[in-house]
Amino acid sequence: MATENKNLSEYDKTTIPNAKDFRFGIVVSEWNDTITEGLYNGAFEALTDCDVPAQQIIRWNVPGSFELIYGAKKMLQTQNVDAVIVIGCVIQGQTKHFDFVCEGVTQGIKDLNVQTDIPVIFCVLTDNNIQQSIDRSGGVHGNKGTEAAIAAIKMAYIRQQASIAHTFNQPLLSSGALQIEDSPRKIENE
Numbered sequence: 320m321a322t323e324n325k326n327l328s329e330y331d332k333t334t335i336p337n338a339k340d341f342r343f344g345i346v347v348s349e350w351n352d353t354i355t356e357g358l359y360n361g362a363f364e365a366l367t368d369c370d371v372p373a374q375q376i377i378r379w380n381v382p383g384s385f386e387l388i389y390g391a392k393k394m395l396q397t398q399n400v401d402a403v404i405v406i407g408c409v410i411q412g413q414t415k416h417f418d419f420v421c422e423g424v425t426q427g428i429k430d431l432n433v434q435t436d437i438p439v440i441f442c443v444l445t446d447n448n449i450q451q452s453i454d455r456s457g458g459v460h461g462n463k464g465t466e467a468a469i470a471a472i473k474m475a476y477i478r479q480q481a482s483i484a485h486t487f488n489q490p491l492l493s494s495g496a497l498q499i500e501d502s503p504r505k506i507e508n509e
């Protein structure tokens with residue numbers, strides 16, 4: 320399904336875990352800042368709508384989308400957060416630079432998700448033109464910042480529940496609910 324068939328701002332609060340105790344880092348690229356500010360506002364408003372206190376949302380700015388990688392890495396290393404959202408807008412220019420920036424950021428953020436324990440949510444528009452960016456940052460297709468905020472809450476919850484499940488050696492059910500048995504299973508290979 321392409322974005323044009325899905326409004327990025329739609330979410331069902333009944334399907335979203337309790338986020339009031341989570342802390343979120345948001346790293347925002349200053350390139351195409353009219354777009355990235357719109358994405359940030361979508362993310363911030365969705366987080367607060369899901370009961371995340373504003374004081375639990377940390378924002379850092381970086382020059383461009385390529386710097387989102389380092390900014391997110393330092394956020395993870397120095398801040399007590401449950402998830403990080405990186406926000407950028409890369410728009411095709413006259414050269415191949417677009418390709419390298421998009422690929423570099425994609426791979427860099429993927430690497431952070433593999434190498435660290437904190438989920439990093441990819442809220443980077445990679446558009447052919449400014450109109451596509453406008454449409455996806457609060458325009459006709461909704462706001463990708465909103466989508467990213469909801470993803471951040473859900474991934475922070477999975478991280479939290481998976482940690483508890485591991486501690487008690489209990490299964491984490493597909494619903495995301497823990498199945499804590501009366502007496503925790505004997506830990507294998509004790």
Ligand SMILES: Nc1c(NC[C@H](O)[C@H](O)[C@H](O)CO)[nH]c(=O)[nH]c1=O
Pocket residue numbers: 348350351382383384385386407408409410411420
């Ligand atoms: N053209 C865009 C860029 N380019 C800048 C790079 O992201 C980076 O800051 C520079 O290469 C220095 O390392 N960045 C965007 O976010 N969006 C663009 O459209």
Ligand SMILES: CC(=O)[C@@H](O)COP(=O)(O)O
Pocket residue numbers: 409410411412413414415416417418420
């Ligand atoms: C993504 C970019 O770096 C690009 O917008 C820069 O424009 P150009 O390719 O014309 O130098």
